[in-house]
Amino acid sequence: MSDEIPWDRVARKLLETLGVETGRALFYAFIINTVYPQLYELITDLVEKQKKGEISREDAVSILEKELQKMKTEVELTGEPERDLALTLKKTAETQTASPRLVRLKNLIKDLETYEEIKRELIKKKYMTSDPDERKKIEEDLQEVEKKISELRLAIERLSSPLLAP
Incomplete structure (x- = not known):
């Protein structure tokens, strides 16, 4: 489908309508939205792997540097705003990246699972405790965790609902 769209003409028309500087701003907005x-x-992912002990900090930094270098080569400017914008529009149409809303939802679900595990513990x-003071402290902690769980559930519900989402 993206092959049918003449991205060069789209970019040219955008630059004619918006101007070169606004076209550059649009280009950078697309980069921010995709990269x-x-x-x-x-x-x-690297932080999670490092916490689990699957990779060392140095390996994580090395992988991150390689990926950053790869991303830089994908987003190089040619110096021609029309061409830059056309290439970016084409790439954006071809790739589906996770929206910030989806990423936030995924993180909220992970947090909810973590708090539910804490609650079980x-x-x-x-x-298992027989000390009344310790039991009281645990009950207070449990109330805080339950409050956080209900806040997370509400946040997940809001993000999941298309009418309530920002």
């Missing part, structure tokens, strides 16, 4: 979510996902501790 940043990819970069965010990459960094998140606190409940186990609560029933």
Whole structure:
């Protein structure tokens, strides 16, 4: 489908309508919209792998540098605003990146799962302890965790609903 669209003409018309500087701003907006979510996902994955001990910090930095270099070559400017914008429009139409909303939703779900695991552990501790002071402290922590869980569920519900989403 993207082969049918004449991106050069689209870019030319955009530049005629918006002007060169606004066209450049649009180009950078497309870059931000496509590169940043990819970069965010990459960094998140590397941090998770490092926390699990699958890779070292140095390996994570090395992988990140390689991916950044790869992204830089994909987004090089030619010096011709019309051509830059046309290439970016074509790439944007071809690739579907995760929207910031989807990334946020994914992170909220991970946080919810983490807090639910914490809640399970606190409940186990609560029933295994015999010290009343410690039990009271655990119950207070449990209430805070339950409050956070309900906040996360509400946030997930809001992001999931197309009418309530920002």
